[in-house]
Amino acid sequence: MQQPLWSPSTQRIAQSRLTAFQAYLHQNYGLQFSDFSSLQQWSTSDTATFWKCVWDFFGVIASQQPKTILEHADKFPGAKWFSGARFNYAENLLQRKDDGIALIGRLETGARREVSHAELYEAVTGLASSLRKLGVGVGDRVAGFMPNVPETVIAMLATTSIGAIWSSCSPDFGISGVMDRFGQIQPKVMFACDGYFYNGKVNDCSDRVRDIAAKLDSLEKLVIVPVIGGLKPADLGVVWEELLDPKPMPLHFEQLPFDHPLYILYSSGTTGIPKCIVHCAGGTLLKHYVEQQLHADIQPGDVLYYFTTCGWMMWNWLVSGLTAGAVLVLYDGSPFYPDAKAMFDMAEQEHVSIFGTSAKYIAAVEKAHLIPKQSHDLSAIKSILTTGSPLSHESFRYVYRDIKEDVCLSSISGGTDIMGCFTLGNVCLPVYEGELQCLALGMAVEFWNDEGRPVKCEKGELVCVKPFPSAPIGFWNDPDDEKYRAAYFDMYPNIWAHGDYGEITKHGGVIIYGRSDAVLNPGGVRIGTAEIYRQVEKIDQVLDSICIGQQWQDDVRVVLFVVMREGHLLDDNLSDVIKKTIRQNTTPRHVPAKIIAVPEIPRTLSGKIVELAVRNIVHDKPVKNTDALANPHALDYFKNIPELQS
Numbered sequence: 115m116q117q118p119l120w121s122p123s124t125q126r127i128a129q130s131r132l133t134a135f136q137a138y139l140h141q142n143y144g145l146q147f148s149d150f151s152s153l154q155q156w157s158t159s160d161t162a163t164f165w166k167c168v169w170d171f172f173g174v175i176a177s178q179q180p181k182t183i184l185e186h187a188d189k190f191p192g193a194k195w196f197s198g199a200r201f202n203y204a205e206n207l208l209q210r211k212d213d214g215i216a217l218i219g220r221l222e223t224g225a226r227r228e229v230s231h232a233e234l235y236e237a238v239t240g241l242a243s244s245l246r247k248l249g250v251g252v253g254d255r256v257a258g259f260m261p262n263v264p265e266t267v268i269a270m271l272a273t274t275s276i277g278a279i280w281s282s283c284s285p286d287f288g289i290s291g292v293m294d295r296f297g298q299i300q301p302k303v304m305f306a307c308d309g310y311f312y313n314g315k316v317n318d319c320s321d322r323v324r325d326i327a328a329k330l331d332s333l334e335k336l337v338i339v340p341v342i343g344g345l346k347p348a349d350l351g352v353v354w355e356e357l358l359d360p361k362p363m364p365l366h367f368e369q370l371p372f373d374h375p376l377y378i379l380y381s382s383g384t385t386g387i388p389k390c391i392v393h394c395a396g397g398t399l400l401k402h403y404v405e406q407q408l409h410a411d412i413q414p415g416d417v418l419y420y421f422t423t424c425g426w427m428m429w430n431w432l433v434s435g436l437t438a439g440a441v442l443v444l445y446d447g448s449p450f451y452p453d454a455k456a457m458f459d460m461a462e463q464e465h466v467s468i469f470g471t472s473a474k475y476i477a478a479v480e481k482a483h484l485i486p487k488q489s490h491d492l493s494a495i496k497s498i499l500t501t502g503s504p505l506s507h508e509s510f511r512y513v514y515r516d517i518k519e520d521v522c523l524s525s526i527s528g529g530t531d532i533m534g535c536f537t538l539g540n541v542c543l544p545v546y547e548g549e550l551q552c553l554a555l556g557m558a559v560e561f562w563n564d565e566g567r568p569v570k571c572e573k574g575e576l577v578c579v580k581p582f583p584s585a586p587i588g589f590w591n592d593p594d595d596e597k598y599r600a601a602y603f604d605m606y607p608n609i610w611a612h613g614d615y616g617e618i619t620k621h622g623g624v625i626i627y628g629r630s631d632a633v634l635n636p637g638g639v640r641i642g643t644a645e646i647y648r649q650v651e652k653i654d655q656v657l658d659s660i661c662i663g664q665q666w667q668d669d670v671r672v673v674l675f676v677v678m679r680e681g682h683l684l685d686d687n688l689s690d691v692i693k694k695t696i697r698q699n700t701t702p703r704h705v706p707a708k709i710i711a712v713p714e715i716p717r718t719l720s721g722k723i724v725e726l727a728v729r730n731i732v733h734d735k736p737v738k739n740t741d742a743l744a745n746p747h748a749l750d751y752f753k754n755i756p757e758l759q760s
Contacts, residue, residue: 116621118544119514120522127542131407138171150543150552151622158558161580162187165195165400165556172403172437175209176201177369184581190608191588191595193581195372196396202367203376203395204238204275207436211235215441218417218464219264221341222311222447222456229264234271235365241272243362248335250302252277252368255332255378257301259292259323260424261285261310261446265339265354267433269305274376274395277368278302281378284423285310285319286719291741292326295380298390299590300332306351309342313448316342327351372396373587377430379530382718382742389597390590393533394583401534401584402434404555410497410524411541412468414439417494419461420470421449426720427530428470428501440468449475454482458490465494472502472721473509473525477651480512481679487518497522499539502722504626504644506651507548525550527614527626531602533584536576536612537624548648549623557582561617566606570618573640575630578610585610615642632725634663635670636703643725646674646704649696655682656692660715661706662729664758673732673758674706677715684711710757716748728752 127133136153139145143163147153157164162184169180181198210216210231217229229237250256256273260266260282273280283295285307296304306323309316327336336351376395380388406412418440422428435442443464449457449471461469479486486492498513498521505525513523524539527550536559537550545551553559561574568574589598605611615633616626627633627642634641643661650659658677663670674692678684689709697705716724719742727737731752740746 116546118546119510120520121544122522122542130411130542131413132409132411132540132542135167135171135408139167143167150540154553154555157555158580161556161558161582165583168400168403168556169196172407174201174399175206180372187581188608190581190610191585191598191603193585195581195583197372199372199396200369201372201396202275202277202369203399204271205367206399207271207434208235208238208275208365209437210439216436217264217267218441218443220443220445220460220464221263222313222445222451227264234264234268237268237358238271238275239365240358240360240362241268242275242365243359244357245272245278245303246276246363247359248303250276250278252370253375254278254303255299255301256280257296257299257304258282258424259285259287259296259304259306259319259326260339261307261341262422262424262429262444263307263339263341263446264444265305266424266429267442267444269337270433275365275367277370277374279375279378279392282424282429283380284425284719285317285322286312286423286744287425288741289322289325289329291719291739292322293329294387294739294741295390296326296330298387299378301330302332303335303337304330304333305337305339305354307339307341311342311447313451318342370395372583375587377533378590379427379430379533380425381530382720382722382724387739388742389601391530391586392588392590394587397582397584397587398430398434398533399437401532401582402431403437405431405526405534405538406435407438408555409538409540409552410468410499412438412440416440416467416496417443417465418468418470419443419445419464419466420499421445421457421472421475422470423720427533430533432470450478454479454484455486455489458484458486458492461492461495462490467494467496468499469495469497470499470501473500473505474502474721476500476505476509476513480509480516481654481657485516487516492518495521497524497539497541499524499526501526501528501535502720504628504647505548506644506648508648508651510545510547527624528554529612531586531612532582536578536614537626544621546619546621546623549619549621549625551623553618553622553624562606571620573615573617573627573642575605576612576614576616576626577606578612615640629725632662632729634661634672636663636672637669641672641704645700646672646696646706649699649704650674650676650692652695653688653692655679655688658715660723660725660728662725662732664708664729664732666707671707672704673708673710675710675712675715675728675752677713678711684709708757710755712748712751714745714748714751716746717744718742719744732758
């Protein structure tokens with residue numbers, strides 16, 4: 115029988131927010147649950163009561179309480195949540211006005227600054243007043259072409275406090291990538307940095323900012339935030355400091371409906387123009403309450419760090435940590451600058467207690483042979499969260515062997531589409547190797563087989579069979595919801611099909627095998643790419659890999675591309691080792707027909723590998739939007755490869 119890698123202490127369970135929430139349910143509703151699984155089942159069977167309890171337990175600040183919790187529960191999309199409520203998202207994040215630390219901004223250069231809750235509130239007040247004087251109001255769009263710095267958080271909170279809609283992308287986007295996004299939503303104001311630092315280089319953004327501003331016909335004001343210095347930002351637009359109102363109006367939080375638009379986020383855009391996904395204030399707030407406090411157990415005084423850019427949903431998630439009373443660490447730069455231990459240096463210095471990163475990062479530091487538990491004091495870390503791709507079994511073992519033994523390692527999975535996760539961690543549950551700990555509270559998740567039936571301990575499509583508050587309220591410029599329905603509801607009417615392929619385990623945990631559209635199908639057998647990556651990560655000579663299915667002789671053959679570590683070459687012997695490792699630990703169908711070395715693997719700007727783009731290149735099909743890639747030149751390595759013609 116499989117033994118857990120980690121189990122929580124009785125003290126940690128007793129002191130958790132989840133236990134406090136269950137006590138609240140017992141005291142107010144007479145509800146008692148024998149285990150987490152029964153709580154999760156109740157949260158999805160009586161979903162309206164569950165979400166009402168979340169609203170009440172966390173004490174959402176609202177000028178009007180909801181009259182009804184859920185209307186049209188049988189319509190997905192079409193369900194309406196918390197009708198009659200009036201509240202403001204930013205007001206719920208800005209409850210503190212004391213001298214305690216709210217934000218710690220860090221750049222890879224070593225620059226560091228603290229922002230107290232009082233300073234944060236004052237800055238939001240000044241900026242909100244200025245935005246109102248510029249004519250920005252309810253429903254207007256404000257864009258951020260910004261790195262992950264305190265000014266970005268301030269600009270977002272000021273924007274949402276007055277009922278305008280915030281949308282951001284990171285400054286490593288090219289002009290076309292920005293226009294594909296901001297050009298669709300027509301912002302009235304844009305905040306933009308003069309540049310940013312990455313991997314020891316200074317990147318000047320002034321020319322791109324100038325071109326973007328000129329192309330945005332809707333833009334009425336450009337605000338320049340000096341990050342790298344040495345430029346004359348006034349030549350481009352008004353400078354941040356000059357915009358802050360020295361005699362601001364008192365901060366007035368616009369009271370808005372639950373489903374008022376808060377954020378516009380974007381799909382990756384690697385298969386076409388990015389979809390503009392509109393998320394509402396209420397759904398975002400409640401979803402993040404559940405994920406951060408009931409699952410991740412973020413509590414007042416915790417120091418929350420998540421490596422992210424402002425072009426990734428995890429930035430929006432990170433900022434919601436203010437509701438928990440956590441100190442937010444905003445890091446901008448390369449996680450490997452000046453060396454592979456940089457983030458552990460930062461975690462030690464800032465006493466980070468919740469350390470968020472990607473599965474790729476964990477694999478990379480293992481490849482760098484780091485043993486942080488020997489080199490760093492990580493005693494403050496209580497939880498490590500990973501997302502972006504499935505975390506391999508080897509990475510699970512590496513964390514507990516070489517980073518920290520007493521830590522809750524939570525691999526989580528969801529997406530920009532839902533402003534959160536379908537599967538999460540839980541500090542009250544054990545951690546099993548290779549598994550995400552549990553289904554998210556309030557999310558009626560199932561895995562369906564090819565016949566459309568729910569299965570357990572068997573692979574299937576991830577679906578959500580009931581509405582949830584953080585589902586998008588729609589796509590921008592999609593008045594009849596045609597694109598929205600096509601994205602999630604075409605496969606099963608009234609059922610959300612997320613596009614992930616996985617299974618529920620006997621422990622009640624989850625394994626994600628990859629994206630459904632990237633699943634391999636040799637001989638008609640469906641194989642998740644994560645199953646192959648897990649084995650390749652064992653090979654020390656291989657730095658990175660990507661796997662696709664190539665149409666070949668009326669079937670699909672598995673093709674594996676590898677990036678070799680410096681000083682190593684792919685030869686027949688190493689290819690045999692890779693194939694043998696895969697065969698011994700999976701099935702013969704998983705074994706690649708071809709293994710080919712490439713110099714680099716294309717990734718999105720948020721660091722995800724792009725299997726579909728590589729598959730299209732191999733099949734001589736166009737990749738519609740290379741501006742969504744951090745390194746679009748890498749696609750050239752996959753064109754016209756002789757080994758794939760035989």
